Amino acid sequence: MAIIEVNGLRKAYGGRPVVDGVSFAVDEGEIFGILGPNGAGKTTTVECVEGLRVPDAGTVRVAGLDPVADHERLTRILGAQLQESELQEKLTVREALELYSAFYPKPVDWRPLAERLGLTDRLTARFGKLSGGQKQRLFIALALVGNPRVVVLDELTTGLDPRARRDTWKLIEDVRASGVTVLLVTHFMEEAQHLCDRVAVVNAGRIVALDAPAALISRAAHSTVISFTPSRPLDDGELATLPAVASVERKDGRLVINGTNETVNAVLSLLARHGITAQELRVADATLDSVFLDLTEQEA
Numbered sequence: 001m002a003i004i005e006v007n008g009l010r011k012a013y014g015g016r017p018v019v020d021g022v023s024f025a026v027d028e029g030e031i032f033g034i035l036g037p038n039g040a041g042k043t044t045t046v047e048c049v050e051g052l053r054v055p056d057a058g059t060v061r062v063a064g065l066d067p068v069a070d071h072e073r074l075t076r077i078l079g080a081q082l083q084e085s086e087l088q089e090k091l092t093v094r095e096a097l098e099l100y101s102a103f104y105p106k107p108v109d110w111r112p113l114a115e116r117l118g119l120t121d122r123l124t125a126r127f128g129k130l131s132g133g134q135k136q137r138l139f140i141a142l143a144l145v146g147n148p149r150v151v152v153l154d155e156l157t158t159g160l161d162p163r164a165r166r167d168t169w170k171l172i173e174d175v176r177a178s179g180v181t182v183l184l185v186t187h188f189m190e191e192a193q194h195l196c197d198r199v200a201v202v203n204a205g206r207i208v209a210l211d212a213p214a215a216l217i218s219r220a221a222h223s224t225v226i227s228f229t230p231s232r233p234l235d236d237g238e239l240a241t242l243p244a245v246a247s248v249e250r251k252d253g254r255l256v257i258n259g260t261n262e263t264v265n266a267v268l269s270l271l272a273r274h275g276i277t278a279q280e281l282r283v284a285d286a287t288l289d290s291v292f293l294d295l296t297e298q299e300a
């Protein structure tokens, strides 16, 4: 059952539409991603879900609540990552966690949360003295401390090192396993691919694709990447004429061909005809990265 419902959402700034008829529904317990280039309208969309912005048109419901009219009730069930300016520099990590716990009727124990986010040895540090990654981790803790039914995370792991990013993904998966719905804005394709059940790709204020990451990838124009070092020189032009080849590039002496499964056999047959072997041959599925570029490149 849908817990977030967005229908025909529109928002313009100074007459310029930045969200231009966006509709989607997020099921309870789902991790739903919003992907898109800078300025696509992602933050504006989720801020309408959080009740921080008033839509010009369309409707938004979160657990049946209107985020603007029922804002007070919404804040009891929705957790959101703060913007940096919303926390006082002098507040310590412990004070922030205690303060935010006090806002909610049924908060979780913040200590294990702080532990999982690697904040335990920073509890007495003032917010203003934290590193970018520590601030980010504190914002994640504050979004979760109220034991929300829905959590909105905008740029969840921006600024985190690879280990902290992985740890945070695990935490979000555990949060979801407890039944929480997650609405996630991200620039990281790997993050969307790893975490999200479904992803809406947004470009210039509109949803241009909405599906499970694997389904988006399998529909991509070039869903397979073939790379190898040819044992002898080979004509790139001839490769480009093979079925379903989208591009042929050379990277560090290796040939990199974007195509489909069909392309793999065609490439190998061509090599065999020329008596060339494919050294260190790799065949990989395309990533959400290439899907994203396909879908958003027209208006980039």
Ligand SMILES: Nc1ncnc2c1ncn2[C@@H]1O[C@H](COP(=O)(O)OP(=O)(O)OP(=O)(O)O)[C@@H](O)[C@H]1O
Pocket (backbone or CB within 6 Å): 013, 014, 018, 036, 037, 038, 039, 040, 041, 042, 043, 044, 045
């Ligand atoms: N309060 C505002 N007043 C005027 N323009 C705004 C306002 N907030 C956002 N915008 C503009 O609206 C557009 C969409 O912004 P939004 O932050 O929703 O995009 P985004 O997809 O989240 O981008 P990013 O990935 O860069 O964070 C941008 O061009 C932005 O400059």
